Amino acid sequence: MIAASCKICNNIKNNYILKVREMYFGTREEFEYMECSNCGCLQLINSPKDYSVHYPKNYFTFNQKHENKIKSLLNRFRDKAAMGENSLLGTILLKKYGSPVYVDRMKNAGISLKDSILDVGCGRGILLHKMKESGFENVIGIDPFIDKTIEYKNGLKILKKDFYEMDGLYDLIMFNHSFEHMENPVEVMKKSNELLKLNKTLLIRIPVADSYAFKHYRNNWSSLDAPRHLYLHTKNSIKILAEQSGFEVKKINYDSRSWQLWGSEQYSKNISLLDERSYYTNPQKSIFTKNQIDQFEKKTIELNKNGEGDQAEFYLQKISEVTSA
Ligand SMILES: [Zn+2]
Incomplete structure (x- = not known):
């Protein structure tokens, strides 16, 4: 099926349209994603006009404690x-x-307790709070969707602010499962370049489409999370983005969870994540035996080891200056 051009690599040939249902809450509203035949990146074609409808208060990020x-x-x-x-x-x-x-991630990024760290799209900043308590002195978070700016007793600030309004220079910028929710990945990367010191690290943790789970489950792949995930990248598409924005991919680490398997199995059987028969809400009433869940766990370890897990950490080093639009 012919579709529009890929927003990452500009390819227009043999792109495929995938129809994906909203299955987290189970509204089953259908959305269209384009699968690029060249770089493999999946991209939501028509973003909903009012996104607040798709982030009700029971979406998991708002309930972390x-x-x-x-x-x-x-x-x-x-x-x-x-x-x-x-x-x-x-x-x-x-x-x-x-x-x-x-801490392993900080070590991979070559970060010490004194380095400056920016977490983009961090919600209420649960991770940063823990980091600040553990001696990371110079951490700050931003999220445009929190109610208002938060100032914790330990001095940590989480700003209600848009990424493009940020200035300063950081030793590490991280996107912990927020990058896939943002429009214009190239511009996000260029802005990250502007905010990073030379040779320092951009850490992007995202779901990836060149994974066993997507190849096997396609439009029922749980991490597609339509329509909240705008882009589902691959090693290839991240490499292309890096080249356009002054970065080099230094390390990829797979950290997928067994939800890639049981979640996708459930979606294939028309059971949403918040359904009362879902393993997420009600393990006792789920369609899986204990043995099956153990198998999913085992397989997940193997997939991560083989680079086929559906979630990855990309460590990108800033190798040159670029200016954002
Ligand atoms: Zn592409």
């Missing part, structure tokens, strides 16, 4: 030890529980 006080205190010691600031308690906890994933 801070850890309780004791857990937060213990994690503070553990996380500091993981970053190299040792204490007896920290070292014991680190040995027992291992390094938290976000």
